[in-house]
Amino acid sequence: MKKVLILTGIIAMLLASFAIADDVVKIGVALPMTGNISSFGQMVWQGVELANEMFPTVLGKKVELVLGDTRSDKTEAANVISRLINLNNVVGILGEVASSNTMAGAPIAEKYHIPLLSPASTNPLVTQGKTYTSRVCFIDPFQGHVAAVFAIKNLKAKSAAVFTDVAQDYSVGLSNFFIKDFTAAGGVVYKEYYQSGDQDFSAQLTDALSHNPDVIYISGYYPEIALMAKQARQLGYKGPFLAGDGAEAPELVQIAGSAVNGLYYTSHFNAEHPVTKIGQEFVAKFEEKYHTSPSALAALGFDDYLVMLNAIERAGSTDPVKINEAIRSTKNFEGVTGYITIGSDGNAVKSAVINEVVNGQFTYVTTINP
Amino acid sequence: MDIGLNALIQNIFNSLSLGGLYALIAVGYTMVYGILRLINFAHGDIFMMGTYFAFYAITAFFLPWYLGFLMAILITGLLGFSIEKIAYRPLRNAPRISSLITAIGMSFFLESFAVVVFGGIPKSFNVYPKFFSDIILIGQSRIPLLTFITIGVTFFLFLVLWWILYKTKIGLAMRAISVDIPATSLMGANVNNIISTTFVLGSAFAAVAGILWAMKYPQVQPYMGFTPGLKAFIAAVIGGIGSIQGAIVGGFLLGFLEIMIVGFFPSLAGYRDVFAYIVLVVILMFRPTGIFKIYSEQKV
Structure with missing residues (x-):
C-alpha cells in the first residue's frame, strides 16, 4: 500500500x-x-x-x-x-x-x-x-573586404602587417579574406602569427615593425589585440591599427589605454547611428x-x-x-x-559599420553596404 | 642589416624579461619538488592569486603601489602556507599519486574560487606607476624600464634565495630534507616548519612573478596562471626538477627559445607553445634528469 x-x-x-x-x-x-x-x-x-x-x-x-x-x-x-x-x-x-x-x-x-x-x-x-x-x-569574406577597401582608400595604406590567431577559425578566415582583397588591390602584406592566450607578442612585433608597415591588421579577439597594441606602441609603432568585430569590448580600452587610440574596426552596430x-x-x-x-x-x-x-x-x-x-x-x-x-x-x-577608438570611445566612422 | 641587428638586440631583451619570469615561477616548482617530490600543479594558480591580491590591495584598500605589492607577496606566502597545511600535509605519507591528484584538485579549486569571488571577466592591471612603462633607447631598440626591473628583481631574488639556502640554518635544513626527510627529523629539525617555509618562499616568488607579469601584460583573469605555470614546469624539467640552478637556467633557456623561434621563423609563431613541449619531450627522452642532474643515491 x-x-x-x-x-x-x-x-x-x-x-x-x-x-x-x-x-x-x-x-x-x-x-x-x-x-x-x-x-x-x-x-x-x-x-x-x-x-x-x-x-x-x-x-x-x-x-x-x-x-x-x-x-x-x-x-x-x-x-x-x-x-x-x-x-x-x-x-x-x-x-x-x-x-x-x-x-x-x-x-x-x-x-x-x-x-x-x-x-x-x-x-x-x-x-x-x-x-x-x-x-x-x-560573414567574414564581406568583413575582410570592407577592411581591405578601408585600409587602401581611407588609410592610404600600401603595406600591412597581418596578425592571425591560428587557434581561432574566425581569425584564420578573416586574415585570409583581408589579405586576398588587400593584395588584389596592389598592397603588400607581412604575415605574423600568434595563438589565443598568448601574452607576449614582442618577437612578432619586432619582426613586423622591421618592415615599416603602414597599418597593422589584427584579426583576432580583444584580449590579444589590447596587449598587442600596447606592446606595438612600446616598440615605437605610431600608425593605425585595423581589426575585425572581435575588437569591440570595454576591456580593449581598459587594458590597452591610450595605445588603442587610432584603432579602426569593422563592426555590426554603433549606438550613435541606429x-x-x-x-x-x-x-x-x-x-x-x-x-x-x-x-x-x-x-x-x-x-x-x-x-x-x-x-x-x-x-x-x-x-x-x-x-x-x-x-x-x-x-x-x-x-x-x-x-x-x-x-x-x-x-x-x-551592412557593416566602421568604428574608431578616439580617446577611449568607440566612435562611428562610416557604414558600408554589401 | 642594421634592422636585423636592432631586431636581435630587441629580441635578446624580450627573451631576458620573459625568461626571468619563467625562472621565477619555476623556482617555486622546483623547491617544492626538491623537498617533497611533489609536483605542485596549483603553483600557476598561486601565481594568479598573487596578482589578484596585488590588484585588490591597491584598488579596494587604496594602498600605495609598493605597499600593495608587499602585502600581496605576504598574503600569497600565507596562501602557500595554508595550502600545504590543508591539502598536502595530511597526505604526506600517502602514495605520491594521491598528492599529485590533490595538487590538481587544488589548482581547479583556486581557479573556480577566483571565478566565483573575483569574477570571470579579465581585469585591467593598470595599478602601477607609469614610469615602469618608460622606454629606454639602446641604439634603435626600445626597451621598457620594466624589462630591466624584471631582470634586476629576478637576479636579486636569486641571490636572496642562495643566501637563505647556503648561509642560514633553515636553508641547511631545507637542503637536508631534500635528501632524506626521516633522517633530518632525527637530527632534531622541525620538518613541518621547514616544509611550510619552503611553500611560503615558493609562493612569495610566484607572487613577485605574478606582479611583474601583470605589469608586462596588464590583464588579470582566473585562468591566467595555467599557461605560465605549465611553461615554468617545463623550464624546471629542462633544468632538472629539484635543482634551483636548473630552474633558473631552464627558465631563461625557455624564454630565449620561445622568443628566438618567433624572431627567426615568424611564420611558426602561432605554434610556439609546441616548441616548448617538443623540448620537454626531447629532454625527457634523452636526459630525463634535466641539464643539472641531481645526484641521489638509491635508498635501499
Missing part, C-alpha cells in the same frame, strides 16, 4: 512537472560568460536579457532562458550545447559567439535537429553544409537598464533573441524542425543591427 502511494506521488509530480513545462518555451543560451572572451558573452547576454524583458512571451507562453557558460572553450561549448538539448530540452539555442566554439557545438545541434542561432560567429564555415546552424550577422526604429528604442531601453551605451554584441544578442522568437511565432509551434525552417526563411526582419534576411544557407546579409 505504501509503495503504491509513493508511486502515485511520483507520477503526480511527474505529471505536474510536465504541466509546468508545457506553459513555458525553453530557449537555450550558450555563451562564454567566463574565460578569455567573457566580455563577449556578458555583452550578448545583456542584449538577450533586455530582449526577453521587452518580449517575454511567444505563442501565449512564457519564454524561459536557460544560460550555459562555455568558459570561452571549444570542448566546453560542445558540452554546454549537448547539455541544453539533452538535459534542459530546449527548443532552440542562441550562441556561441566565437566561430570555433559554435563550430564545436554545431554537429550536436545538427544531430538532434535543434536550431542553433549564432549572434556573432562570422566565419563562413560555421554554417557551411549545416541545416540547423544559422546566424544573424554578416539604422532602424527598433534600434533607437533598443538604445534608449538599454541605457535606461544598464546605464551605458550598448555594444555591437549586445545589439546582436538582442537581434538573435528576436529572430528566434519571430521564427517560433511564424512556425506556430515549438517543434524545433519547424522553428528551424522559419529561421531560414526570415525576410526583412526589422532588427537593431539592420533589416535581417537569412538565406537557406543560414547566413544573414547586412
Whole structure:
C-alpha cells in the first residue's frame, strides 16, 4: 500500500512537472560568460536579457532562458550545447559567439535537429553544409573586404602587417579574406602569427615593425589585440591599427589605454547611428537598464533573441524542425543591427559599420553596404 | 642589416624579461619538488592569486603601489602556507599519486574560487606607476624600464634565495630534507616548519612573478596562471626538477627559445607553445634528469 502511494506521488509530480513545462518555451543560451572572451558573452547576454524583458512571451507562453557558460572553450561549448538539448530540452539555442566554439557545438545541434542561432560567429564555415546552424550577422569574406577597401582608400595604406590567431577559425578566415582583397588591390602584406592566450607578442612585433608597415591588421579577439597594441606602441609603432568585430569590448580600452587610440574596426552596430526604429528604442531601453551605451554584441544578442522568437511565432509551434525552417526563411526582419534576411544557407546579409577608438570611445566612422 | 641587428638586440631583451619570469615561477616548482617530490600543479594558480591580491590591495584598500605589492607577496606566502597545511600535509605519507591528484584538485579549486569571488571577466592591471612603462633607447631598440626591473628583481631574488639556502640554518635544513626527510627529523629539525617555509618562499616568488607579469601584460583573469605555470614546469624539467640552478637556467633557456623561434621563423609563431613541449619531450627522452642532474643515491 505504501509503495503504491509513493508511486502515485511520483507520477503526480511527474505529471505536474510536465504541466509546468508545457506553459513555458525553453530557449537555450550558450555563451562564454567566463574565460578569455567573457566580455563577449556578458555583452550578448545583456542584449538577450533586455530582449526577453521587452518580449517575454511567444505563442501565449512564457519564454524561459536557460544560460550555459562555455568558459570561452571549444570542448566546453560542445558540452554546454549537448547539455541544453539533452538535459534542459530546449527548443532552440542562441550562441556561441566565437566561430570555433559554435563550430564545436554545431554537429550536436545538427544531430538532434535543434536550431542553433549564432549572434556573432562570422566565419563562413560555421554554417557551411549545416541545416540547423544559422546566424544573424554578416560573414567574414564581406568583413575582410570592407577592411581591405578601408585600409587602401581611407588609410592610404600600401603595406600591412597581418596578425592571425591560428587557434581561432574566425581569425584564420578573416586574415585570409583581408589579405586576398588587400593584395588584389596592389598592397603588400607581412604575415605574423600568434595563438589565443598568448601574452607576449614582442618577437612578432619586432619582426613586423622591421618592415615599416603602414597599418597593422589584427584579426583576432580583444584580449590579444589590447596587449598587442600596447606592446606595438612600446616598440615605437605610431600608425593605425585595423581589426575585425572581435575588437569591440570595454576591456580593449581598459587594458590597452591610450595605445588603442587610432584603432579602426569593422563592426555590426554603433549606438550613435541606429539604422532602424527598433534600434533607437533598443538604445534608449538599454541605457535606461544598464546605464551605458550598448555594444555591437549586445545589439546582436538582442537581434538573435528576436529572430528566434519571430521564427517560433511564424512556425506556430515549438517543434524545433519547424522553428528551424522559419529561421531560414526570415525576410526583412526589422532588427537593431539592420533589416535581417537569412538565406537557406543560414547566413544573414547586412551592412557593416566602421568604428574608431578616439580617446577611449568607440566612435562611428562610416557604414558600408554589401 | 642594421634592422636585423636592432631586431636581435630587441629580441635578446624580450627573451631576458620573459625568461626571468619563467625562472621565477619555476623556482617555486622546483623547491617544492626538491623537498617533497611533489609536483605542485596549483603553483600557476598561486601565481594568479598573487596578482589578484596585488590588484585588490591597491584598488579596494587604496594602498600605495609598493605597499600593495608587499602585502600581496605576504598574503600569497600565507596562501602557500595554508595550502600545504590543508591539502598536502595530511597526505604526506600517502602514495605520491594521491598528492599529485590533490595538487590538481587544488589548482581547479583556486581557479573556480577566483571565478566565483573575483569574477570571470579579465581585469585591467593598470595599478602601477607609469614610469615602469618608460622606454629606454639602446641604439634603435626600445626597451621598457620594466624589462630591466624584471631582470634586476629576478637576479636579486636569486641571490636572496642562495643566501637563505647556503648561509642560514633553515636553508641547511631545507637542503637536508631534500635528501632524506626521516633522517633530518632525527637530527632534531622541525620538518613541518621547514616544509611550510619552503611553500611560503615558493609562493612569495610566484607572487613577485605574478606582479611583474601583470605589469608586462596588464590583464588579470582566473585562468591566467595555467599557461605560465605549465611553461615554468617545463623550464624546471629542462633544468632538472629539484635543482634551483636548473630552474633558473631552464627558465631563461625557455624564454630565449620561445622568443628566438618567433624572431627567426615568424611564420611558426602561432605554434610556439609546441616548441616548448617538443623540448620537454626531447629532454625527457634523452636526459630525463634535466641539464643539472641531481645526484641521489638509491635508498635501499
